[in-house]
Amino acid sequence: MTTVQTYKSLVDERVNEIIAKAKLLDEDTIRWKPSENAWSIMEVMCHVEEFINFWFGEIGNVLQNSSVHFGRKLNEQERSATVAKADNRTVDEILKGLEDANLNALKLLSKYNTAALQVESQHVNPKFGMKPMTFVLDKFVLEHLSIHLSQMERNLRTKKNNEPTMESTK
Template identity: 35%
Template sequence: MTQSNITSVNESIDRIIETVKGLPEETIRWNPTEDEWSIMQIMAHIVEALPYWVGEIEQLVETPGKEWGRNHLHEPRLEAVKPETVNAISVDEMIQKLEEVEQTVQAGIENLTPEQLATEATSVNPNFGTKPLSFIIDHLIDQHVNKHEGQIERNLSKLNNEQ
């Protein structure tokens, strides 16, 4: 199971990188609306979020049953996508960080046992409740990066509609 998650995450990240490499920088840094992230902010979010969730998994392996997670107001999450933060990073640096995230995810989940994946714990986010560790991998890493890949495609379609 985790191998298919690793493959899926890597494929999503690789497609994001390929998409971004073909874009002008102004497109990568363009916000569709005031309330929507630029492609650069989406990448910054992935670079912050996936290692965060891998860290939560590592803590749950060390301390089964420990409460896990965060909400949308988690300071490092917000800091990662702030315009000042994102504007201070080059597109090439962000692409390199995305490539590093692939290794972080693989190293963090590839050796988990079926017993560890089935271990349940309660999230601080009441929307999640009590879930097995595999939920974090499936929903907060794999599906999460896939959702943001789709968000990048939506940004590009909005840009094309403006032109």
């Protein structure tokens, strides 16, 4: 069983890895879109900030009252609106937002012991059914953070492969 302390460490590590990677990049790279349908690193970071706040809000709600349903469906407005507004935010603003979301997540986890995370509630999507909050942390937070870290790295590789080399400019 994963402990609260382990969850705190893993969340903190992954969010800080996203922040650290972004701080090494220039703004053009952060805002660069690999294709029309792919997210920029900026859009990824906006989404990460939003889903951390969302999922830890859901965890907090369930731990206060396990009879409430948790989750959302993929087409929820807030999720897509956050990404759509990425161009209106500064890089510093989103980095601060990620730091704040991380701190709030860690603060929430600090309120509970490991046994509390076993509390189950019904997901709004029936395919998930009744799930403990450890499932939310594993699937919707940690796995999700890893996916978006990989997405950032893929964007960087794609951008690097699309840049002209000295030889190709001769």
